[in-house]
Amino acid sequence: MTLLKLEGIRKSFGAIDVLHGVDLAVKAGEVVGLVGDNGAGKSTLMKTITGIYQADAGSITFDGRGILDLDPGERRRLGIEMIYQDLSLARQQDVSSNIFLGREPTRKLFGLFPFVDKAAMDRQAAQMIERLNAHLPSINRAVGSFSGGQQQTVAIARALTFNPKLVIMDEPTAALAVREVQSVLDLIRRLKSEGIAVILISHRLNDVLSVTDRIVVLRHGRAEADLVTGKTNMSEVVSRIVGGGDMAAAASHEARG
Amino acid sequence: MSSDLATPGVWTRAQRASVERLHIRLESFLVLVALSALMAVLSPYFLSFSNLLNILLATSTIGILAIAATFVIGSGGLDLSLGSVMGLSGVVGAFVAVNLGAPSVLGVIACILAGGIAGYINGQLVTRAFVPAFIVTLGMLGLARGLALVISGGRVIYGLPEFMLYLGQGRPFGVPMPVIIFVATAFIAHCVLAYTHFGRHTLALGDSEGAARAAGIRVERQRRMLYTLSGALAGLAGLLFSARINSGDPTAGLNYELTAITAAIIGGTNLFGGRGSILGTMIGALIMGVLQNGLNLLAVQSYYQQMAIGAVLILAVFIDQYQVRKESRV
Numbered sequence: 001m002t003l004l005k006l007e008g009i010r011k012s013f014g015a016i017d018v019l020h021g022v023d024l025a026v027k028a029g030e031v032v033g034l035v036g037d038n039g040a041g042k043s044t045l046m047k048t049i050t051g052i053y054q055a056d057a058g059s060i061t062f063d064g065r066g067i068l069d070l071d072p073g074e075r076r077r078l079g080i081e082m083i084y085q086d087l088s089l090a091r092q093q094d095v096s097s098n099i100f101l102g103r104e105p106t107r108k109l110f111g112l113f114p115f116v117d118k119a120a121m122d123r124q125a126a127q128m129i130e131r132l133n134a135h136l137p138s139i140n141r142a143v144g145s146f147s148g149g150q151q152q153t154v155a156i157a158r159a160l161t162f163n164p165k166l167v168i169m170d171e172p173t174a175a176l177a178v179r180e181v182q183s184v185l186d187l188i189r190r191l192k193s194e195g196i197a198v199i200l201i202s203h204r205l206n207d208v209l210s211v212t213d214r215i216v217v218l219r220h221g222r223a224e225a226d227l228v229t230g231k232t233n234m235s236e237v238v239s240r241i242v243g244g245g246d247m248a249a250a251a252s253h254e255a256r257g
Numbered sequence: 258m259s260s261d262l263a264t265p266g267v268w269t270r271a272q273r274a275s276v277e278r279l280h281i282r283l284e285s286f287l288v289l290v291a292l293s294a295l296m297a298v299l300s301p302y303f304l305s306f307s308n309l310l311n312i313l314l315a316t317s318t319i320g321i322l323a324i325a326a327t328f329v330i331g332s333g334g335l336d337l338s339l340g341s342v343m344g345l346s347g348v349v350g351a352f353v354a355v356n357l358g359a360p361s362v363l364g365v366i367a368c369i370l371a372g373g374i375a376g377y378i379n380g381q382l383v384t385r386a387f388v389p390a391f392i393v394t395l396g397m398l399g400l401a402r403g404l405a406l407v408i409s410g411g412r413v414i415y416g417l418p419e420f421m422l423y424l425g426q427g428r429p430f431g432v433p434m435p436v437i438i439f440v441a442t443a444f445i446a447h448c449v450l451a452y453t454h455f456g457r458h459t460l461a462l463g464d465s466e467g468a469a470r471a472a473g474i475r476v477e478r479q480r481r482m483l484y485t486l487s488g489a490l491a492g493l494a495g496l497l498f499s500a501r502i503n504s505g506d507p508t509a510g511l512n513y514e515l516t517a518i519t520a521a522i523i524g525g526t527n528l529f530g531g532r533g534s535i536l537g538t539m540i541g542a543l544i545m546g547v548l549q550n551g552l553n554l555l556a557v558q559s560y561y562q563q564m565a566i567g568a569v570l571i572l573a574v575f576i577d578q579y580q581v582r583k584e585s586r587v
Contacts, residue, residue, distance in 0.1 A: 052470060073473025088471040090464035092531040101461055102472035104454055115452045 003028045003197050004049070004080075004166055009058035011044055018044045020221040021058065026166065029195040031188060033208035033229070036218035037241055042201045043085065045218065046168050050082045051075045063165065073102060079165035083172055085201075087155040091144030095136060096125035098143055099158045128157045132187070149180045156187065167191060168199045173207055185211050205237055217241055284576075285523050285540045292544060296551035303554060310433065314501075316546035317439035318343075318494045318510075320539065322517035323524070324446045325490035327538045328483055330521055331450070333463035333530025335390045336487045338379065338397035339494075340513035344506070345401040346372040346495030351414040351505025354421055361420035368496035369489050375401055376488015380481035398514070405507040414505040425500025435497040442493065447535035459483060463530020512563065519570040520545045528574055545569075 004026040011019040018041045026032050036042050047053040049060060051072035060067050067075055089098050097104075100121045106114040125139055134153040136146065143154050152172065159167050169188075173181045181204075188198050188211045202208050208215060209229060217225040217240040225240040296303040322339045329336045349371035354364030375397060382393040417425075427434040450456035458479055462469040470476050491510075499505050524541030526533035545566065552562050 050471070071473065071475065072470065073475070076473045082471070084467075084471060086467070088465065088468040090461045090468045090531065092464045092527070093461060097457065097461070098468075101468065102458070102474050104457060106454070113448075114454070115448075116454065116457055118452075 001028050002026070003030075003063060005059075005061045006045075006049070007059045009045065009048055009060070010056045011041075011048055011053060012056060018221055019048070019055075022218070022221070022223050024216060024223060026197050026199060028165065028197055029192055030214065031192050031198045031200065031212045033212035033215040034199055034201045034218060035203075035205065035208060035215060035237065035241060036224075040218040041221045042218055043170055046082060046170060046199065046201065049075075049168065050080055076102070076162070079163070080168070081159035081162075081164040081166070082168040083152075083155050083159050083170065085170040085174070087151055089143050089151055089155060092142050094142060095129070095139040095154055095157075096121035098154050099125045099128065099161055101158070103162065124161070125157065128161050129153065132157060132160075133183075148175050149177065152176065152180070152184075156184075160191075164196060166197045166199070168201075170201045171203065172200070173202060173204055181207065205234060209234065209237070219243055285525060285537060285544065288523075289540050289544050289547065292547050292551070296547060296554070300551065300554040303551065308550070308554075310436070312543070312546045312550045313436045313439075314433045315550060316542050317433075317435040318498045319513065319516050319520060319545055320439050320542040321442055321490055321494040321497070322510075322513055323520035323538045323542045323545075324443060324535060325487040326514075326517045326521040327524070327526050327533045327535060328446075328450065328459055329390075329487045330518070330526050330528065331463050331530055331533030332459045332480065332483050333466065334383070334480065334483065335394060336376075336379065336484065337391070337394040337514050338375065338401055339487065339491045339517050340510035340515075341398045341401035341405070342372050342375045342488055342491040343495040343498065343510035343513060344508060345375065345405040345408075346492035347499035347509050348405040348409045348414065348505040348507050350421070350496055351417060351499055352408055354418050355414050355416055355505070361418045364418065364421050365424070365496060368499070369492040372492020372495060373485055373489035376491070377481070377485040379488065380484030383484060384477040384480050402507070409505060409507045411507065413507070415503065417500060417503055417505075421496075421500050422503060423500075425497055425503070435501060438493075438497060442490070443535055443539055450533070450535055455479075455482070460531055460533065463527070463532075465531070515570065516545050516566055517542075519566055519573065522570065522577065523573045528577065 002025050004024070006022060006024040009019050009022040010017075022041070022045055024045075034042050034045070044053060048055040051067075051070060051074075055068060062075075062078055062080060067078065070078070090101060093101075096118070104116045105120050107117045109115045122139060129136055129139065132153060136150055136153065143151055146154070172184050176184065185207060188200065191198055200208060200212060212229045215227045215229055215232065215237060216223055217227070217237065219241065224243070227237065227240070293303075302308050322343065325339060326336065346368045350364045350368035353359045353367040354361060379390075379393050379397055382388050383390050424434050424438070429437070450459065458469065458474050461472070462474065462476060462479055466476055495510065498509055520541035521533065521538050522528060522541070523544055524534070524537030524539070526538065548565060548569070549562055552565065
């Protein structure tokens with residue numbers, strides 16, 4: 001069953017055309033790797049899915065309905081979450097404020113005024129962190145005081161708290177230690193087993209080859225290739241990314257890295 | 258954050274948590290106490306009941322402007338037009354009530370509406386025309402002041418109707434009306450900033466606009482609402498001030514934005530957004546009130562008072578930045 005379907009997505013910023021008609025489909029519970037060189041348009045494409053950017057042309061359907069007219073908040077409510085490369089955290093706010101940002105639970109004071117229920121937020125945030133098997137110094141501290149891995153935990157918890165159907169991860173392992181990388185990859189496998197679709201953007205092709213079902217190569221703003229992970233290998237992926245040429249050298253370099 | 262406390266080591270975890278939950282900075286509270294003690298020693302009149310009411314009365318106008326400054330600066334914005342919009346609102350209210358002879362209620366509404374419209378224009382320009390807030394509100398500072406002079410013909414409009422006067426000069430149970438309205442406004446503002454979606458999104462927006470946008474918060478709409486709110490609060494301040502002096506004065510509120518922004522910063526509002534509390538701002542406003550009152554009692558010329566306020570603003574930001582730098586070095 002197709003969960004997300006992009007057709008002919010175009011996007012330009014002023015005179016610079018970034019996306020020239022991208023097609024992409026993701027099934028429920030499928031893990032799709034999105035790879036490509038710097039400037040291939042990966043992050044831009046993902047931001048047109050979350051609604052941060054408006055596509056100039058094309059169509060996006062999610063769960064059978066067109067979502068191009070929806071704003072980022074409405075798309076989140078449909079079940080599209082993204083973990084941004086810069087994590088997009090409010091660094092002076094605490095853990096639960098970040099996890100529930102934009103969706104804070106309320107209770108009515110005197111049956112009239114909707115007050116944010118901070119106690120419920122803290123409770124659910126602590127549960128979520130526990131479910132992720134993660135450890136934070138304190139959930140009442142500003143997240144800006146946390147380490148990179150701990151901040152990433154908060155960003156992941158925010159993406160998973162509201163039962164998403166699709167989670168987009170932009171370079172989730174780029175800034176992590178080896179052990180933390182493994183736990184992110186384990187998390188992706190767990191999401192898949194729960195039927196949650198994942199789009200993984202990463203430069204670390206070893207990670208992409210180890211957790212994905214399919215790999216889509218973006219090149220010069222087009223979907224250059226759509227490869228089944230089980231039937232491809234490092235050198236084919238690399239050659240599609242760089243577009244042929246001296247692929248042997250590039251592939252051996254990647255294999256070493 | 259440890260910068261919210263003066264001496265973290267001295268406090269137990271529970272005490273720290275309870276102080277942090279009140280959203281105030283301990284340093285500013287200590288400064289208020291120390292300043293008050295100093296004034297009490299220097300002047301025998303300082304601690305008299307009537308003088309304390311005077312301080313509250315003088316603080317009410319600045320305090321309402323400081324509430325507006327807390328919301329806008331907390332969102333990562335800036336409103337330099339507070340004082341001018343306050344002056345414009347007072348003149349518009351007086352013009353409607355006196356020159357047009359409209360009922361008092363319309364005069365009251367006109368004050369707040371005039372401020373709200375000025376703020377709405379600020380918000381539109383910041384979010385749709387992409388002119389920086391600093392420039393938009395600096396321009397509005399000139400526009401509003403000029404318009405106030407045009408409407409009033411450069412003269413003070415005297416003789417407000419009775420109901421409007423009551424808002425400025427009435428004393429139910431011996432407490433001046435502006436003080437009552439100020440405290441009520443502060444209470445509502447505190448609840449809104451700390452406990453509602455609007456308030457929390459305001460601080461999140463000031464913390465990281467990207468994070469707020471990614472979370473689905475309608476950033477531009479939120480900013481327009483904030484500038485409109487700021488203008489409306491300046492309108493309320495203008496109403497109370499005019500009612501107190503029984504006239505619409507086109508020069509009212511001159512340089513008040515300086516005092517209001519200083520009060521908000523002293524109260525712990527982060528100049529670059531993301532942090533702020535009304536309780537803290539109230540302490541900041543009281544420090545400014547006590548400072549001005551004390552300097553008056555000590556018969557210090559008002560020229561020096563201006564200098565003192567300017568120096569306090571720079572000092573407050575310096576201390577805040579010093580702590581931020583110290584923290585990031587650790």
